[in-house]
Amino acid sequence: MSEEKPIIVLENVCKYFGNFKALTDVNLTVQKGARIVVCGPSGSGKSTMIRCINRLEEHDSGRIIVAGNELTDAVKNIDAVRREVGMVFQSFNLFPHLKVVDNLTLALKLVRKVGKPEAREIATRYLERVHIPDQADKYPSQLSGGQQQRVAIARALCMNPEVMLFDEPTSALDPEMISEVLDVMTELAEEGMTMICVTHEMGFARSVADQIAFMDAGEIVEIAPPSEFFQNPRSERTKLFLSQILSH
Amino acid sequence: MIFEFGLIFGSIPKMLTGLGLTLQLLLLSSFIGLVLAVITLLMRISGRWFLVAPAVVYIYIFRGTPILVQIFVIYYGLPQFEFIREGVFWPFLREPFWCCILALSLNAGAYVSEILRGGVLGVDKGAQEAASALGISKTQSFIYITTPIAIRLSLPAYSNDIISMTKATALASTVTLLDMTGVARTIVAQTFAPYEIFISAAIIYMVIAWMVQKGFGMLERRMSRYIKATR
Numbered sequence: 345m346s347e348e349k350p351i352i353v354l355e356n357v358c359k360y361f362g363n364f365k366a367l368t369d370v371n372l373t374v375q376k377g378a379r380i381v382v383c384g385p386s387g388s389g390k391s392t393m394i395r396c397i398n399r400l401e402e403h404d405s406g407r408i409i410v411a412g413n414e415l416t417d418a419v420k421n422i423d424a425v426r427r428e429v430g431m432v433f434q435s436f437n438l439f440p441h442l443k444v445v446d447n448l449t450l451a452l453k454l455v456r457k458v459g460k461p462e463a464r465e466i467a468t469r470y471l472e473r474v475h476i477p478d479q480a481d482k483y484p485s486q487l488s489g490g491q492q493q494r495v496a497i498a499r500a501l502c503m504n505p506e507v508m509l510f511d512e513p514t515s516a517l518d519p520e521m522i523s524e525v526l527d528v529m530t531e532l533a534e535e536g537m538t539m540i541c542v543t544h545e546m547g548f549a550r551s552v553a554d555q556i557a558f559m560d561a562g563e564i565v566e567i568a569p570p571s572e573f574f575q576n577p578r579s580e581r582t583k584l585f586l587s588q589i590l591s592h
Numbered sequence: 593m594i595f596e597f598g599l600i601f602g603s604i605p606k607m608l609t610g611l612g613l614t615l616q617l618l619l620l621s622s623f624i625g626l627v628l629a630v631i632t633l634l635m636r637i638s639g640r641w642f643l644v645a646p647a648v649v650y651i652y653i654f655r656g657t658p659i660l661v662q663i664f665v666i667y668y669g670l671p672q673f674e675f676i677r678e679g680v681f682w683p684f685l686r687e688p689f690w691c692c693i694l695a696l697s698l699n700a701g702a703y704v705s706e707i708l709r710g711g712v713l714g715v716d717k718g719a720q721e722a723a724s725a726l727g728i729s730k731t732q733s734f735i736y737i738t739t740p741i742a743i744r745l746s747l748p749a750y751s752n753d754i755i756s757m758t759k760a761t762a763l764a765s766t767v768t769l770l771d772m773t774g775v776a777r778t779i780v781a782q783t784f785a786p787y788e789i790f791i792s793a794a795i796i797y798m799v800i801a802w803m804v805q806k807g808f809g810m811l812e813r814r815m816s817r818y819i820k821a822t823r
């Protein structure tokens with residue numbers, strides 16, 4: 345890796361929900377252009393970790409620095425971080441009452457103060473990029489799950505983020521729609537987008553990731569390049585997880 | 593008992609002389625009530641105790657007591673106080689019309705704010721998180737995402753409330769107002785034909801309720817386009 349400053353740094357991050365410790369001393373360094381896949385059993389803290397990165401959850405101790413901004417209570421820093429970080433959710437989370445194009449332009453207009461014609465132009469460009477330019481004037485409910493998730497990806501991309509976070513983007517999809525979303529994500533990776541992606545699509549992880557992180561019980565147990573991760577997992581927990589997930 | 597259908601339909605035109613006042617009571621107090629409801633809702637969800645507490649007390653009082661009692665308290669009770677009679681609002685508060693508007697509006701404000709709160713709580717959290725992730729502020733998110741969705745969710749209950757209000761306006765007749773029920777009571781006093789007269793009043797109230805229901809039904813369908821829409 346280069347001398348360049350990492351775009352995301354997590355240092356000894358801990359997070360509690362009441363008395364329950366959801367993250368324990370999580371350390372993670374993400375260089376620009378890195379593609380990190382996060383996997384692990386349900387409830388292991390994957391969502392919590394990436395939601396801390398854009399402050400949808402507040403961490404209780406440790407440090408999180410994104411593009412040079414440390415996440416604290418300072419609203420200014422939170423806004424700065426959210427400008428750099430796009431997020432895609434498992435359940436799409438589109439704005440149901442707005443047409444596809446308005447889903448894409450809302451934040452452009454409100455946050456970036458882009459004028460209406462220009463916002464529409466940007467939206468069209470990103471809809472083309474996710475291969476659904478002809479759905480601009482439909483409502484989300486009129487689209488298939490795969491199309492909705494691609495709208496969600498386009499919506500995040502419109503803001504021109506440095507990093508994209510994906511939280512199980514294909515888990516809510518019917519099997520036949522998974523590949524259309526993974527294809528878009530692979531294209532993004534090829535274009536050099538920095539991404540952290542929680543997923544159990546091991547084929548995608550193998551071909552796209554340069555690091556795979558395995559989480560269990562709120563800890564990053566192991567992080568390694570795909571070849572090493574799949575062939576020589578160091579921890580017993582990783583082995584067990586891999587045997588379960590690859591057996592079917 | 594002999595029913596005079598002629599009298600039922602014959603008295604409808606006379607009854608309509610009270611319609612204007614009934615509609616005034618309904619529209620004015622629905623409007624003021626809605627404004628109060630929105631203010632109360634914002635206080636209720638502000639998360640600040642000194643705003644939440646008065647809102648909760650207000651809602652509790654007005655939902656917990658009959659409108660008739662509220663009208664009596666305002667109309668007969670308030671003038672007992674010297675400072676009310678000397679106050680700037682006295683020209684209004686000595687008019688039965690404005691006393692009814694006040695009672696009906698306060699009532700609507702309390703009920704409707706709870707209806708709207710239900711709507712706000714019903715808005716999916718995911719959309720709001722997506723907005724935050726995009727850098728949209730809490731206020732903007734409330735205006736552009738929560739509000740339109742909450743309004744649609746609230747419409748069916750709101751339309752019910754307007755229908756209840758329509759019927760509650762009849763209580764105005766108890767403080768001498770000649771709304772439709774007031775007119776009906778006057779006619780009954782003259783003709784001694786309570787059944788026919790009140791039935792004809794009932795018919796008009798039913799027509800109004802039907803129109804309110806139809807109107808809101810149309811609005812609801814329009815606002816639900818994004819849900820019902822098929823592929």
Ligand SMILES: Nc1ncnc2c1ncn2[C@@H]1O[C@H](COP(=O)(O)OP(=O)(O)O)[C@@H](O)[C@H]1O
Pocket residue numbers: 361364366384385386387388389390391392393
């Ligand atoms: N808002 C919350 N309140 C309480 N507990 C939570 C909350 N969010 C997550 N948790 C708990 O934290 C743990 C980690 O959750 P999560 O990060 O969603 O796991 P994963 O995404 O790996 O399935 C789980 O045990 C979950 O029950």
Ligand SMILES: [Mg+2]
Pocket residue numbers: 390391392511512
């Ligand atoms: Mg999760």
